[in-house]
Amino acid sequence: MPIAPKRMPFFEHLDELRKRLMVVAILIMVGSMGLYYWGYEMYDYFMAPIIKELGGIEPATLNPWEPFTLKFKVALYGTIILGSPVIIWQVMAFFLPALKPKERKWVIPTFLAMVVLFAVGVYFCHTVVLGTAFRWILSQTSESIQVIPDAGKYFQGAVLLVLAFGLGFQLPVVVFYLVIFNIVPYGKLRKNWRIAYVGMMILASVATPDWSPVTMGLLFGALLLLYEASLLLARVLLAKRIKAQKELDY
Secondary structure, three states: OOOOOOOOOHHHHHHHHHHHHHHHHHHHHHHHHHHHHHHHHHHHHHHHHHHHHOOOOOOEOOOOOHHHHHHHHHHHHHHHHHOHHHHHHHHHHHHHHHOOHHHHOOHHHHHHHHHHHHHHHHHHHHHHHHHHHHHHHHHOOOOOOOOOOEHHHHHHHHHHHHHHHHHHOOHHHHHHHHHHOOOOOHHHHHHOHHHHHHHHHHHHHHHOOOOOHHHHHHHHHHHHHHHHHHHHHHHHHOHHHHHHHHHHHO
16 A cells, blocks of 8 residues: 555545555454454453452353353454554554655654554553552442442453553654644643643543543553653754744744
8 A cells, every 4th residue: 555745635535544444444353353262361361450459259241142242342452452553554654645755754753652652551551550440449339239340341441441541642642743743832832731731631531431530640640741751852852943942932
């Protein structure tokens, strides 16, 4: 599928989008069928931090169809996570023709950064957040209430949380491109840090499916660190432009 810098009519854009979506659809379909065999091995690994907080209680399936649907759901989400480099590239490749030659030099570094950041977000959520979040959630129950964990619902909540962190960790790429394309100058981002912090708090509250203060706090803290790190990186890489912008402001 060639990628070249060119202007395309509207319907060619739609055709290009269709091709990219087709690649993603084939990836998900083939990957889900391929990973279905290892569905419950993947489930055991993924759910280990939560089962630990349940005191060894194994989540249950509550309807006769769930053993199949849960196994397929695990394979589906596993394909999305493991196939994220392909999905990310298809998204970037769709916008690549619109970039100028000077801007295209950032494509490969950006792609690598997005893949690494997504992987780090998923890993951080799985190893740190899941256990902490479910420990707090389970602590809100009463002794008069018996916890019967539903395997499908627990997995669905956990995987949505993991994907939220994987996507949330893309914040440095967003900030970097806002600065490099001069959509929002570095000085404004630095000066209006209060607005940015409030925006990250809102994002954390919307992105976390459980709405618990623990997961929202962990995601907000991670976003805050990533935001400041991305501004620092932009300041180092674009030092000349930032200096020139400061001189113009004066």
